[in-house]
Amino acid sequence: MNEYGNALVGGLLIGLSAAILMVANGRVAGISGIAGRLLQGVQASSGALFVLGLIAGPALYRLIFDAWPSVTVTASWPLLVVGGLLVGFGSRMGSGCTSGHGVVGLARLSRRSIAAVATFMGAAIVTVFLAGFFA
Structure with missing residues (x-):
């Protein structure tokens, strides 16, 4: 399968x-919220299954396509850790992450999610521009 097919299926x-999580549990599929509740010990087993599915996804891909998903990471571990911490902090501060606001919130026409997505997409565009400018 080519990169467009992978993106489409993903x-x-x-x-x-x-949609399944919303219909079955009435919960928004926001990864930061699910992970945060799991770490606090207040998430139901469906949250653990959801996170397990995220982790098991590449292994399932390997079984189906007989190859690991192609991902190349060129950043150093310290930069990845700092970036992960900043994303985690930002998603808690913004009451959600790209999956919650971008996938579910936009589909529900939430004004808060529209504002959040516009903010983090704008910040991403500026970051990519500046990274290319200073590289």
């Missing part, structure tokens, strides 16, 4: 999983 699976 997007469909993300949307399907978000």
Whole structure:
């Protein structure tokens, strides 16, 4: 499968999983919220299964396509850790992450999610521009 097919299937699976979680549990499929509740010990088993599905996804891909998903990471571990901490802090401060606001919130036409997505997409565009400018 080519990169467009992978993106299409991945997007469909993300949307399907978000819809199933919303219908089955009435919960938004926001990864930061699910992970935060799991770490606090207040998340139901469905949250643990959701996170397990995220982790098991690449292994399932390997079984189906006989190859690991192609991802190349060129950043150093310290930069990845700092970036992860900043994303985690930002998602808690913004009451959600790209999956919650971008997938579920936009589909529900939430004004708060529209503002959040516009903010983090704008910040991403500026960051990419500046990173290219200073590289």
